[in-house]
Structure formats: structure tokens, C-alpha cells
Amino acid sequence: MPIFRFAIAQVNPIVGDFVGNLELIKTACNQASSSGADLVVFGEMVISGYPIEDLAKNESFLQDSAESLANLAAWLEANHPNLDVLVGLPLADKNEQSWSVATNSAVLIRAGRVAGKYDKHHLPNYSVFDEYRIFNSGSDYFSFEVKGHRIGVVICEDIWQEGGPVGHTKAEGIELLCVLNGSPFEISKADTRVQLVSNIAKKYNCAVAYSNLVGGQDDLVFDGDSFVVSANGSLVARGKQFESDLLLFDFDSANHISAITSQSVEPADELWQIWHALRLGLADYVAKNSFKSVILGLSGGIDSALCAALAVDALGKERVFGVAMPSEYSSQHSLDDAADLARRLDIDYRIEPIADLVEPFDKQLGLSGLAAENIQARVRGSLLMALSNSEGHLVLTTGNKTEISVGYSTIYGDSVGGFAPIKDVPKTLVWELAKWRNRIARELSEIEPIPENSISKPPSAELRPGQVDQDTLPDYELLDALLELYVGQRKSVSEIVALGFERELVSKISRLVDSAEWKRRQSAIGTKITAIAFGRDRRLPITNRYR
Amino acid sequence: MPIFRFAIAQVNPIVGDFVGNLELIKTACNQASSSGADLVVFGEMVISGYPIEDLAKNESFLQDSAESLANLAAWLEANHPNLDVLVGLPLADKNEQSWSVATNSAVLIRAGRVAGKYDKHHLPNYSVFDEYRIFNSGSDYFSFEVKGHRIGVVICEDIWQEGGPVGHTKAEGIELLCVLNGSPFEISKADTRVQLVSNIAKKYNCAVAYSNLVGGQDDLVFDGDSFVVSANGSLVARGKQFESDLLLFDFDSANHISAITSQSVEPADELWQIWHALRLGLADYVAKNSFKSVILGLSGGIDSALCAALAVDALGKERVFGVAMPSEYSSQHSLDDAADLARRLDIDYRIEPIADLVEPFDKQLGLSGLAAENIQARVRGSLLMALSNSEGHLVLTTGNKTEISVGYSTIYGDSVGGFAPIKDVPKTLVWELAKWRNRIARELSEIEPIPENSISKPPSAELRPGQVDQDTLPDYELLDALLELYVGQRKSVSEIVALGFERELVSKISRLVDSAEWKRRQSAIGTKITAIAFGRDRRLPITNRYR
The missing domain is CATH 3.60.110.10 (Carbon-nitrogen hydrolase)
Structure with missing residues (x-):
């Protein structure tokens, strides 16, 4: 024939x-x-x-x-x-x-x-x-x-x-x-x-x-x-x-x-695939919704650094706007790392300190403890949205899958934004991707986009003096392993304990995951890359005593 | 037998x-x-x-x-x-x-x-x-x-x-x-x-x-x-x-x-049924999620007045906390109506002016226009969340179905809150319910919970001088009729025009509804009372050019 x-x-x-x-x-x-x-x-x-x-x-x-x-x-x-x-x-x-x-x-x-x-x-x-x-x-x-x-x-x-x-x-x-x-x-x-x-x-x-x-x-x-x-x-x-x-x-x-x-x-390298999935997800969300540019807060930490590098790859450096929003609890290294990132990416960068915006809330309402921590994040959210309203950028929110899983974020605060590029990326994979992206840059004799310090320092929300994530959460390697079992494989607490994990820890994590459901429903859309992401795959009642 | x-x-x-x-x-x-x-x-x-x-x-x-x-x-x-x-x-x-x-x-x-x-x-x-x-x-x-x-x-x-x-x-x-x-x-x-x-x-x-x-x-x-x-x-x-x-x-x-x-x-009266559905929805959300009390902003307008009256019926007056948050654009009648409502309901009431909280944002960022309007709503949202964090109340957001349909609200502003009691209640029904609830009170020789002035005055967001909703939106009777056709009956623009409505208006409303999808996904859960509510029934892609 x-x-x-x-x-x-x-x-x-x-x-x-x-x-x-x-x-x-x-x-x-x-x-x-x-x-x-x-x-x-x-x-x-x-x-x-x-x-x-x-x-x-x-x-x-x-x-x-x-x-x-x-x-x-x-x-x-x-x-x-x-x-x-x-x-x-x-x-x-x-x-x-x-x-x-x-x-x-x-x-x-x-x-x-x-x-x-x-x-x-x-x-x-x-x-x-x-x-x-x-x-x-x-x-x-x-x-x-x-x-x-x-x-x-x-x-x-x-x-x-x-x-x-x-x-x-x-x-x-x-x-x-x-x-x-x-x-x-x-x-x-x-x-x-x-x-x-x-x-x-x-x-x-x-x-x-x-x-x-x-x-x-x-x-x-x-x-x-x-x-x-x-x-x-x-x-x-x-x-x-x-x-x-x-x-x-x-x-x-x-x-x-x-x-x-x-x-x-030959299939491409796995990290290459993940990076390009995240990049295309972001690029098309921006393009298909007719945004011209994106804006994001740069804390000096790894999540915002990775998102900024992704955004530059997806949209070009002219369309990415970075804002550092230091508070009284921000360390100098945070501000230095944010500035270093912006220099490496060659993006628009400005510093908007939040002290004068937060202080009136603290004074008028007499805030302390968690309320005083959250108001800082919420002032930052409002600040980014105000710049979005004034200048027309889409706000990116930089939370990763691990912190979204356990609700380690401030609703209407750092979760503010129209798109969440790394919403489905566990924290351990955030670090892997950052190292991978820098390695690619080295191989191409380009400037490494992500400051080494943002990769190596212990993560912190910097909402109170000396705070680090591990004050509240277990080590991220352990946490991501537990989340993969509990969320990714739908295993019960007892089943996970039977695998050799500590019951108290597993119970705590399961409670955090289940009670963060409401926050997740209120968070921005973001690119899905794993079998079970929140929102479309794992749909739970909010009123739910199955903890 | x-x-x-x-x-x-x-x-x-x-x-x-x-x-x-x-x-x-x-x-x-x-x-x-x-x-x-x-x-x-x-x-x-x-x-x-x-x-x-x-x-x-x-x-x-x-x-x-x-x-x-x-x-x-x-x-x-x-x-x-x-x-x-x-x-x-x-x-x-x-x-x-x-x-x-x-x-x-x-x-x-x-x-x-x-x-x-x-x-x-x-x-x-x-x-x-x-x-x-x-x-x-x-x-x-x-x-x-x-x-x-x-x-x-x-x-x-x-x-x-x-x-x-x-x-x-x-x-x-x-x-x-x-x-x-x-x-x-x-x-x-x-x-x-x-x-x-x-x-x-x-x-x-x-x-x-x-x-x-x-x-x-x-x-x-x-x-x-x-x-x-x-x-x-x-x-x-x-x-x-x-x-x-x-x-x-x-x-x-x-x-x-x-x-x-x-x-x-005999089936009960329809407005009685709706009121009790909303009341039970709110009461059980609070109880089943173990909240002790609720807090909400009282603007003097009809939506917050209805929500406050519902909350008192659902939870008792001791568990409802009202906050007036006047700005420089708030009229005296708004503050009077809010105070009148709180008196009628006999609930905890406080006034937290927002001028000193908004002004630093305006000054630092040089805000004007929409950005200056939205920052007021966002400051109010942050203020309510700070009181929630400090005192443990669930924040109620008071948006109605009509404004949620067309996106007539500020994301992270007046949409802030854990539960939206009247999320599925069109504006015209909000007025009907308010009048019905007052009539019941009269019949029982009780104090009418909702100030007559909140029912009769033209609705306004009061985010700029002299603003009323009808600057931006068509008359609510007309708007609700269009929404019932477009959302409730899934009719197309052409089909609605064929029923005798103006094409330009129908097209505008359909564009508003479709482009408000993202805002709706980020809004609080709330009681469903109609055939098609947003979120669970009408699930549309956000990236979607079908306008």
C-alpha cells in the first residue's frame, strides 16, 4: 500500500x-x-x-x-x-x-x-x-x-x-x-x-x-x-x-x-521538566489573562528568590518587579540577599519599609503576639496590592506546597496574590530547583540567579526577633516525607506510624493539614506538578471533625 | 396484619x-x-x-x-x-x-x-x-x-x-x-x-x-x-x-x-424558610468549627445590618461584636445608622476610625484613584483580622450575591472573613429579608432589629466622596433580573437580549460576572440557598476567553 x-x-x-x-x-x-x-x-x-x-x-x-x-x-x-x-x-x-x-x-x-x-x-x-x-x-x-x-x-x-x-x-x-x-x-x-x-x-x-x-x-x-x-x-x-x-x-x-x-x-532531566512546567504555567497565566507584568515581595528567602528567577525566565526581566518590605525584625542579611537577587536578575527593585504602616495598627489596637505578627504580613499584602492597583502588575504569592499544606502562612498576608508559581512545590524541592537553576547558569557561564546565601541560610518568617521556621515545624526533610505519605498517598496517621514515624508528630501534622483547608481554599491558583495538589484533587469539607 | x-x-x-x-x-x-x-x-x-x-x-x-x-x-x-x-x-x-x-x-x-x-x-x-x-x-x-x-x-x-x-x-x-x-x-x-x-x-x-x-x-x-x-x-x-x-x-x-x-x-412562609436556612447555616458553621463568637464591620448599610441581625438570631447577642470603621468619606448618617443597629441588637460595639491607618499608606505610596479606594477596604479587612487574632472571633464578611457576582468588592478588603452569611442572597432579597425580619419583630412587639434608614437609603461603598453603587452598576432590580437569567438559568447574552434587554448592558454584566471568577474563588464560604450559587455549582476556568 x-x-x-x-x-x-x-x-x-x-x-x-x-x-x-x-x-x-x-x-x-x-x-x-x-x-x-x-x-x-x-x-x-x-x-x-x-x-x-x-x-x-x-x-x-x-x-x-x-x-x-x-x-x-x-x-x-x-x-x-x-x-x-x-x-x-x-x-x-x-x-x-x-x-x-x-x-x-x-x-x-x-x-x-x-x-x-x-x-x-x-x-x-x-x-x-x-x-x-x-x-x-x-x-x-x-x-x-x-x-x-x-x-x-x-x-x-x-x-x-x-x-x-x-x-x-x-x-x-x-x-x-x-x-x-x-x-x-x-x-x-x-x-x-x-x-x-x-x-x-x-x-x-x-x-x-x-x-x-x-x-x-x-x-x-x-x-x-x-x-x-x-x-x-x-x-x-x-x-x-x-x-x-x-x-x-x-x-x-x-x-x-x-x-x-x-x-x-530521550526524556529530559526531571528538574528541567519541573522548571519548565512551572515556567510555562506562570507565563501562560500571565499572557492568557492579559497581564503585562508581575510584582512580588523579595524577603531575601529562598521561596521569593525562586519565584523571581522563574518569573524572569517566564516573562523576561523587564516585566518583573521586586519589592523588599523590611520590618524592625528583618535582618540586614535579608535585605542584602534581596538586593543581591534583584541585581543578579537585573529587575526593577525598590525598598518599602513597613514600620510606619504597621506602627499605627499596633498603637491603635494594642496588638501583641500572633496578632502583631500577622499584621506585618497583612500590611505587606496590602502594600503589594496597592502597587498592583497603581501600576497594573499581577501580584505573585510565593508560598510553597509545604507551608500551604500545614497553613504556615498569614491569610490576607503573605498569601495575597493572583498566582502562586510554586504552590505545588514542596520546600525540599524548592531548594533542589534553586541549586539546579544556578548550576544551569554556571554551565552556560551566566550569572547564577539565586544568591547562595538564600539557599543555605535557615528559613525564617522574620515576624518576631530570632524566629526560624523550625521553631514551629519539624525539619523540612521529615515534614515533606510525612506530607508525601499523608497527602500524596492518603495514608492514615496509624499507617504512617506503622512505618516508623513518631505518633505525636504525625498526629500534629495531620491536624495542621486538615485544619488548613479553609486557608487553602482562599489561596491563589498556582501550577500543579504532583499527583495530589490541594484544591482540585484533595477536596475536603471545611467543617470536618475527621482529624 | x-x-x-x-x-x-x-x-x-x-x-x-x-x-x-x-x-x-x-x-x-x-x-x-x-x-x-x-x-x-x-x-x-x-x-x-x-x-x-x-x-x-x-x-x-x-x-x-x-x-x-x-x-x-x-x-x-x-x-x-x-x-x-x-x-x-x-x-x-x-x-x-x-x-x-x-x-x-x-x-x-x-x-x-x-x-x-x-x-x-x-x-x-x-x-x-x-x-x-x-x-x-x-x-x-x-x-x-x-x-x-x-x-x-x-x-x-x-x-x-x-x-x-x-x-x-x-x-x-x-x-x-x-x-x-x-x-x-x-x-x-x-x-x-x-x-x-x-x-x-x-x-x-x-x-x-x-x-x-x-x-x-x-x-x-x-x-x-x-x-x-x-x-x-x-x-x-x-x-x-x-x-x-x-x-x-x-x-x-x-x-x-x-x-x-x-x-x-403546611409549608412555612418562604422568607421564614430563607431566614432560618441562613441562620442555621451560620450557627452551625460557628458551632461545628468551635468558634465562640463573631465580629463584623458595621457600615450603616443594609448588608452588614442584615448579617448582624442574623448573627444575633443565630448565636445570641453576647456572641456578636460590631465594629464601625469610619473613614473621611463616611457620612455621619452611616455612623449613626451603625450605632442605631448596635443599640437595637444590644451587641458589643466599638468605633475604630481608619484615617490614621490609611494615611501612612497614601503618603508612603502616593496612592490615588482605585488604589486609594481599595486601601481603605484592605485596612478595614486587616483591622478586623487583627481583632480576630487578638480576641478569637470569627470574622463575618457581609457581601451579598449580587456584588459577589459582578465582583463589586475589594479582594482582601471587604471580602475578608471566614464565613459569608449572605453570599447566596441577591441584593433585592437582602432588602426583602430586612423588611420581613422587622415585620416579625413588630408582630411580636419586639424592637425592630434593622434601622429603617439602612433599608431605605441608596447603597454606597463610601470609598470616595458622594459615591453610590448605581454610579457603577445598573439598578439592583434590573441587575438581579439579569443575573438570574445569566447565572441562574445559564442563558447566553443573545438569549437574554432576545427577551428584550439592552445588548450593551447584558454584555457588560456577562463580562463582569465571568471576570469576577477569580475573586469568587478567593472569597469565604457561605450559606447556599439558590439553585446555582458560585463555587460549588458554577465552576468555570479562570483562564477563559468565553466572555
Whole structure:
């Protein structure tokens, strides 16, 4: 049979931006067509963006999705009548038996017409996914021919379920299975995907084209990293991670596929992946919400230093504004480290002491103890928001996953901000990333962005004289290990104690985590990089005596 | 056949409080038994509290639930060996094909043993419900006999689905169908429930005992209002609304049931219901989270006045603390109205002027315009939080649904607080409730709690000279009508325009609503009383160009 050429178009849509998304799709079609492709495969829901949450219940949203599809079909007929295009989108699907009014679908456009469609069978409703809430599931199969080769279509979760539509592949004689994905980044997930797909390819003796979205969408980051596996399970090529890409392949048979664009098959270093996930999450949140710049408090500590370095990588140094807000309890080294950081990053930097702002509160209300500590953090929060209001910056809040887990922060204080770049990064990983970023700089003979002192000194909130985090919290190595068990693996206190940890400590940490739920609900959105982040995965009642 | 006596036990559990919930259950069993009952029917998940959200994924939580059941069975054997008890609880249910590890179940305890169980068939996954996320659905039926009468068991959503297990009632010869519910209050829902159950009774020729939970749980209020309908569809009796209750009935046949405890069959006035839902939601949030008292800012306006009056009804005047925080833009009438309110309610009242706290910010940062307006609100937020830290009160935030919908508030300012009593109350309903509460006071010859002036004056944020809400927003009658269409009925801009509204205005409001999503995610939890409240029902991506 003749060889055919296909493309995987890895693009970065915005939820609800039907016009902009159509432009991305057309540009990729132009590029694929001029490279001689017969077929181009996009990601899940590329027409509407993904995930659309309860927008799937708006009939007008579904109408706009259908119109966008019709526009694309007409444009393809006029411009690329011989290019087959597979796109994902939500389609209206009224059904008396269901609360949902839509399907999560893939459509084949051929010669200006919708030549077939597939509705996702398996609707994930765990972790960040709520698809059973908003979609009706499909039960039909769909395949088509290109130059005599039979091509199958499924969507994302369908390949993660045993006995799903993938099991039907053999019966239909599928040679190439196209999988449209909206698969968010998670530490170590890239390898899991390739392994899973490779097993499917071998089991059903068909090649698999895994096409993923790319880009940040609120707290999710789609990492791209699309790839093709041949029927013997070997990886033919993979696309860029954290960037848009167009991959081209010549398909001879399920075991003979050649990559036209040559890409590495090696996965990137894990810290590299995490850094780029955080960077893309921040960059896209800023861009897609039309902010011009960000502002953040620089305490001289490691969290704000890492966030500032990330922001410069994501946005460029001209769009990052740093503010030191020293109090009477701030040490000179803190101010020195903050200034050093700003110099290294070459960003706008100012010093706004808070003494004259805090003192009137203390005096008028007679504050002491915790109230006197918190008012400092709240004055800083108000100060940053005032600068945001005056100058138009998005405020970044610099809390890490460890302190958010246990509520070690001041609500309306240091938790103030529109985006939390390292919300899902445990403290121990914060240090690792800082060292990694400095090492990369050294390797490139660039200035190390993060002051060594910010990495090596003991962390402190500096809200009272001589305070350090470990006055209140256990050592961060131990704390992060406990949080991984209690939050990440949902183990109970007793189960963790059975692993050899001290009961009193485990109980204390579990109480802190559970009672910080309200604070977490009030905190900014931020990039998710682990299996269980707060907010979307671990949703607990606030009123809850299960401590 | 002999007559048997059954009780509906309408109790108020707390999620995760297995020990406390068991005490509630035992107390109700003692009472039912001493009243000669043969059977007592509790609400959905009474053993664990409801809804349990992702706690259903914790194996230790499920173990505790099973242990609690075993404890109850042993206690019943020792104390009431002849009392049959139907309780709801989550049970472990591992299943390779599923992400969930539990069922939402009802269990019959008879003579100290688990004599049978029923797993909920229909798992609601819309609006506030996410049960498909956390439970496996059942497919078996369960019925049992008491003194020769056949009793069926289903759970909540099961009766709302055509063709569900209710359709099986006739085949099993069920005379009395017991429905265990965790059904939250919603305006006008009480009548809907009775109508639905009445239709089921007639259709399947069986009596129905509808047993509901009561109490506030985060933003949900279970209103109780349990009832019994005979097979001819007539309401035999209903329980108290918004209070714990024990209802007793003698069952002769499906058409001959007599209420031992005599209760009204008339539903209460709608404003009465709303007031008591808000009152119970606030009272239980405070009690179940172990707060002693609440504090709130009193602006002289209607929102804070209504919240203060609600708080006094919910908690008693000794536990409510009011603070006036006048600025240079506050009118004398605002301060007078706030003082008048505090006098009428006889609550602790203090005045904390903010001029000396705001001025240093204005001076140091050179603030003007929006930044100067917002800093006043933020200083007030910090002030209330400082008093909360010093004195231990829960801060109430007094925003109404209308202003939260369109983002007409200052994030980290007037939105500061742990609980938002009127978060789901549109502004026009705020006025109605205020007038209603004053009328009730007049009828009881009590002091009207809310100053007439707070009700009649034009609303203003008083953040700049002469400001009124209608500088920025359309008239509240019009705005609430638009919000009901756009949010409450999910209509599109075009659909609303087709109803006769001005396109420019509708577009503006839709943009405001959609772009306020981030603010809403950061706002306090509050009592839900309408079909679509923000947060749990209307979940939209923040990054979203669908405007």
C-alpha cells in the first residue's frame, strides 16, 4: 500500500477563545499541508480549549463550538481540500436521562465535510478531572482510511482503561491509532505515558500517534511531548515538551514509520521538566489573562528568590518587579540577599519599609503576639496590592506546597496574590530547583540567579526577633516525607506510624493539614506538578471533625 | 396484619465526628424505643456526616465508619434488641474497574447484627454533588419485613431518577418505602420534594417515609422537613424544618398511617424558610468549627445590618461584636445608622476610625484613584483580622450575591472573613429579608432589629466622596433580573437580549460576572440557598476567553 504522511499538531489553545484557537489550527494546517501531509491530528478539545468545566453546560458555548467547526471545514475545503484533519471539541448532545448536554468528541474533516466523529467513552472523574459531571459518554467506534490504511480514533482516558475502545482495535484492522489528548504534566508522567502506549501498541499490533495539547490553563500545564510508537512498541519520535510543535511522519506500515522532523526520543532531566512546567504555567497565566507584568515581595528567602528567577525566565526581566518590605525584625542579611537577587536578575527593585504602616495598627489596637505578627504580613499584602492597583502588575504569592499544606502562612498576608508559581512545590524541592537553576547558569557561564546565601541560610518568617521556621515545624526533610505519605498517598496517621514515624508528630501534622483547608481554599491558583495538589484533587469539607 | 410503629429520626451530624454522631443516633434510638417504635429511620450518611467529599477515598475513614457501625450494633443488642434501625454510612468497596473505593449505603441493624444493606444506585454528580467521583454505585435491591409488612429502602437521588430502583417497588410488594436523604435546602425545594414523593406513592401504591438530615455543613444547609406520604399521595405529617426532630407513626397499611406526634402539613412562609436556612447555616458553621463568637464591620448599610441581625438570631447577642470603621468619606448618617443597629441588637460595639491607618499608606505610596479606594477596604479587612487574632472571633464578611457576582468588592478588603452569611442572597432579597425580619419583630412587639434608614437609603461603598453603587452598576432590580437569567438559568447574552434587554448592558454584566471568577474563588464560604450559587455549582476556568 502507498505510504502516507501525517502530522501531529501540538498547539496551545485558550479555553473559550474560539477565534484565536481557530487561527492556531489553521496555521498548523497550512504548515502540515505545505509539508505534504495527508492527515493532521490535533489534541483533545483544541477548538474550545481544555478543560472547559461547567461551560459544557452552556448551550451557547456548544453552539459556538459547532460554528467554529463549520468555519474550519469551509476554510479547509477552500484551502486544503485534500488534507484530512482530526480535531477535538465539545458537541451538543441532549439526552433526557442525563444531567449533561455535551460529548467530548473528535471529528474528522475531509473535503470540507464532517466525515465522521467519535465521542469519548471513558470520562475521567478523579483528581483534576470532572468529566462525568459535564459530558455524556460515547459507545460507538470510529475509524477511516487514508491511502488504504485504516486509522482508528480514541480520546485520552480511553487508553488508560482496560477493556476500553482500544480493545476493539484489532477487530477493525486498525494500523494506526490516533489518540487526542489533554494530558496535564505531572512529575514522572511522561515516561508512564510512553510505557502505557508502547504496551498498547504491542498488545494490539498497531502503531499509536499520541497527540497532546501544550500550554498553561489555570493550575494545569499541558506539556505537549506528543509522540509516535510503532506496532513493535518502539518510540519513533517525540515532540517538544512545553512548546508548540508540528511533528511529521511517513507511514508505510504499523512497523515502518519514519519521522521526517527529527526529535530526540530521550526524556529530559526531571528538574528541567519541573522548571519548565512551572515556567510555562506562570507565563501562560500571565499572557492568557492579559497581564503585562508581575510584582512580588523579595524577603531575601529562598521561596521569593525562586519565584523571581522563574518569573524572569517566564516573562523576561523587564516585566518583573521586586519589592523588599523590611520590618524592625528583618535582618540586614535579608535585605542584602534581596538586593543581591534583584541585581543578579537585573529587575526593577525598590525598598518599602513597613514600620510606619504597621506602627499605627499596633498603637491603635494594642496588638501583641500572633496578632502583631500577622499584621506585618497583612500590611505587606496590602502594600503589594496597592502597587498592583497603581501600576497594573499581577501580584505573585510565593508560598510553597509545604507551608500551604500545614497553613504556615498569614491569610490576607503573605498569601495575597493572583498566582502562586510554586504552590505545588514542596520546600525540599524548592531548594533542589534553586541549586539546579544556578548550576544551569554556571554551565552556560551566566550569572547564577539565586544568591547562595538564600539557599543555605535557615528559613525564617522574620515576624518576631530570632524566629526560624523550625521553631514551629519539624525539619523540612521529615515534614515533606510525612506530607508525601499523608497527602500524596492518603495514608492514615496509624499507617504512617506503622512505618516508623513518631505518633505525636504525625498526629500534629495531620491536624495542621486538615485544619488548613479553609486557608487553602482562599489561596491563589498556582501550577500543579504532583499527583495530589490541594484544591482540585484533595477536596475536603471545611467543617470536618475527621482529624 | 398487626400495626407497627416507626420513627423518623432527623438529626444533625458533623462530617467525620464518628463519636459525636453515634451519640446523636443512640439518643434518638433511646427516644424512639421508649415511645414504642419497632423501626427507626435515619438520614443519608448519618454515621459519618454528609457530604464527605474526598474523605471517601481515605481507607482509614472507611474503617472508622465500619467500626462505628459495629459499635452501634453491639450497643443496640445490649439496649434495644427489638428495635430495627436503618442508618446511612459510607462502606469500603474496592473494585479494580473504578477510581472509587466506597459505596453510599444504608444498613439495617436488627438484633445486634447487620441484617442487610443497600448501596445507592444513582450517584448525583451535578450542582453541589460529586458522588460519581467518590462512590461506586449499587445495583441490588433491599427490602425486609416488620410485623408482616414489607419495607423497601432507597437513598436520596434514587427517587429523583425515572426507572430507578423505585420502579422495582411493586415487584417486591413494598408497602412502605424508606428514603434516606441528605437533601440540602434550596428556595422552593420543600414543595418540590413533597410533590415528587406524592407522585411516587400514587404511582407505585406504597407509602413513603422521607427521612432527611438537618444542619449546616460548610455552605450547605440540610433543612430536615422529613415527612410521610400515604399510598394515595396525601401528606400524613412533616417534621420540623431547620431543627432536629423525631417523628412517630403507626403503620396499619400503605393507606392507613397515623402520626403520633402531630405536626403541621403546611409549608412555612418562604422568607421564614430563607431566614432560618441562613441562620442555621451560620450557627452551625460557628458551632461545628468551635468558634465562640463573631465580629463584623458595621457600615450603616443594609448588608452588614442584615448579617448582624442574623448573627444575633443565630448565636445570641453576647456572641456578636460590631465594629464601625469610619473613614473621611463616611457620612455621619452611616455612623449613626451603625450605632442605631448596635443599640437595637444590644451587641458589643466599638468605633475604630481608619484615617490614621490609611494615611501612612497614601503618603508612603502616593496612592490615588482605585488604589486609594481599595486601601481603605484592605485596612478595614486587616483591622478586623487583627481583632480576630487578638480576641478569637470569627470574622463575618457581609457581601451579598449580587456584588459577589459582578465582583463589586475589594479582594482582601471587604471580602475578608471566614464565613459569608449572605453570599447566596441577591441584593433585592437582602432588602426583602430586612423588611420581613422587622415585620416579625413588630408582630411580636419586639424592637425592630434593622434601622429603617439602612433599608431605605441608596447603597454606597463610601470609598470616595458622594459615591453610590448605581454610579457603577445598573439598578439592583434590573441587575438581579439579569443575573438570574445569566447565572441562574445559564442563558447566553443573545438569549437574554432576545427577551428584550439592552445588548450593551447584558454584555457588560456577562463580562463582569465571568471576570469576577477569580475573586469568587478567593472569597469565604457561605450559606447556599439558590439553585446555582458560585463555587460549588458554577465552576468555570479562570483562564477563559468565553466572555
